[in-house]
Amino acid sequence: MDIFKILSRSSKATQPSATQKLPSSGAVANPQLFGHTEPRTTQQQSKKSRKRKRLHNSETPVDISLTADVDFFGGAFSGGAGKPSEDTATLQKLSDSRSVDEPSKENLGQQEEDIYNEDESKRILRSHKLKIAVLEDFAPPIEEEHGKESSKSKKRKKNKEKPQKPQKTGKTQFYPQPLTSFSQLRSRYTIARRLAENIAEQGYKLPTEVQLGALPLLLNDKNTSTEQESEQGRTRPLDVTKGIDLLTVAPTGSGKTIAFLIPIINSLLSQGETEHEPSDGPRALVLAPTKELASQIVNEARKLSKGTRVKATLMKKGVEVVERPINNPKETADLSEGSDEEGAESESDVEKAEAVVTQPKAKTRRAERVKAAILVATPLALLNALKQQDGSTAELLNVRTLVLDEADVLLDPLFREQVLAIWNACSHPSLRVGLWSATMGSNIESLVVETLNKRWKNIITKHPQHPRSPLIRLVVGLKDTAIPNITHKLVYAATEQGKLLGLRQLLHPTATPSTEAGSSLRPPFLVFTQTIPRAIALHSELRYDIPPEAGGSSRIAVLHADLSSSARESIMTRFRRGEVWVLITTDLLARGVDFRGLNGVVNYDVPNSAAAYVHRVGRTGRAGREGGIAVTYYTQEDIPYVKNVANVIRASEALRGKGEGEATIQQWLLDALPTPSKRDKQQLKKRGIEARRAVKDSKGRGSMRISTKSGYERRAINNLRGAKEASKRREQLQQIEPAAAGSESEFDGFGDDQA
């Protein structure tokens, strides 16, 4: 069934042309956004140059790019992804629990082939627009490392009997080994066989930019060029083998989820069976701002850990994460300390057993405990499960990896307190943090550094010799910019009625074939509004716009946070299945949610910030897909704020290589639009367009209502309705009055006997 044909109620103008490409159609050949336009000959040359030993600097820089048809498992697999050939039997024999430190002989042979020298690494990273910098490195200063002590370092040494103090080095560039094919996960990092198979089964062939840069860093790369280049041009070694804290800014839809999940799953698999008991609680924690995103992450984690002992679960209401006492919090704290001890027949085991036996049942909650090693949660749901009777937060003693997906929103005032409380509850000294988003303000970076420093102060008081891991920042492309493969339309609709008319034209494009914004937006698409009441109102206004023969009102749905969890789940499923074609929503679905087949996004209400725009429009054009369309309507009220959006569109089009002539936003428009002040931007981010929050505008009129009727028409209708009601009331009164008069006449007053 052609959705577009039915929606447009015509077959004439709606036949998709043979050349028309939809983002929802077909598979993507190349999920990368940058660096795959280099000529084939260069790629062939690069293949030869790869056969160099690691860390040997070549005299002449070699042109390196990636081949699109990557052969899984070093060319040994045949018959499609995930199907190992006989040649790979040896690889397969590797146990999924083998330590990553013990590469097999056959893998070592492969390893040498896949190692790039520093110039090659630089070249690849640059061609894919990857910038990796060390934000904070806590290793000793360079001079000391190389045995040449400066007078400064001598002085420092004199005062040095104090505990290790973090050494700030400023931002320095860093060039790790890029991961140019998923087969290198096995050959270089000896990830678990089953994990590698699961990756192949998903059909992932070529790593996206963020995977290319982040996976080597997170898999504790021993092969990487451990040199970092400081602003002064000096180099110093950087040790990533003990783990790093990573802040990643990479475009929407660029595959950040598997970039953080693969290292988590691999690390859990590489730990011996004995190390983790389900009763120890989760070992990896992923926080996401919405239930929808959290459940999507769990699904991804389950696909990647299929057939292994690693389990992932979603935090649900009523489920316990740690043992919590009801009456006496002290007792549970003792119990958890005991359970952290290792070794069979140890004293602590006895204590543990006794504690379990002697623990009165009434003192512990009887709810089900989380047994999975990976827990994915929204901040509030998890914090509620950690709150103790005395108001304190229970510790998550065994969590070694904390991931904040959509970190900038999680560390924004809305979630900040909850997230920091959870971060601090993860008390393991070797906790590694990953912060991931497509947008990241510098204030968030500062907050991260501050939080890490505070935590570190606490750690060294308890564990003075504990090594500190570096904080690395990975940026793909231009920070805070929409992906280059989206077509943007910024449409002036003047009024609220104008926007509704515009949206109707998108639903029935043949009515106005010349409509610029609507000419090629085909369902399924998302429509974003500023508030829940507006989403509901827009849904009621449009719900009968789709003809019954096309499925009628069932094709259009609304999803927002006031709905029950089950209603939200069911709408998501119907949308993913293609039963719902137009989904009206709020910023609830703006971040992280992955709809592969989305053809477009409509910003019915202008987003509250540039970042919100980047995320909303990033629901389309995922994993390198072409052609998603983002339509943004703006009215008179939005003019003071729309420059934010216009700037993002300009930057995204520049990234795509669009010149002034073909740009959506002409320079004259940019010049004409007012630049909002910092205060205005903050206010907008917090509250959105103020007038749209109220049912009525500042003059008491309902001009921000979602309706195609003008204010004049609505007033006329209201007057008519008022007049009708008044006359009805008069009629009723007239009927009541004679009756009342009659009843009065029947009342004879109080009798003498009642007085």
Ligand SMILES: Nc1ncnc2c1ncn2[C@@H]1O[C@H](COP(=O)(O)OP(=O)(O)OP(=O)(O)O)[C@@H](O)[C@H]1O
């Ligand atoms: N290497 C790859 N090759 C092809 N597809 C991939 C690859 N990696 C991930 N994908 C797919 O890309 C899509 C987007 O991935 P993901 O949701 O992780 O993006 P993201 O970077 O987290 O986006 P957002 O910033 O919007 O949250 C998913 O459908 C995923 O399956």
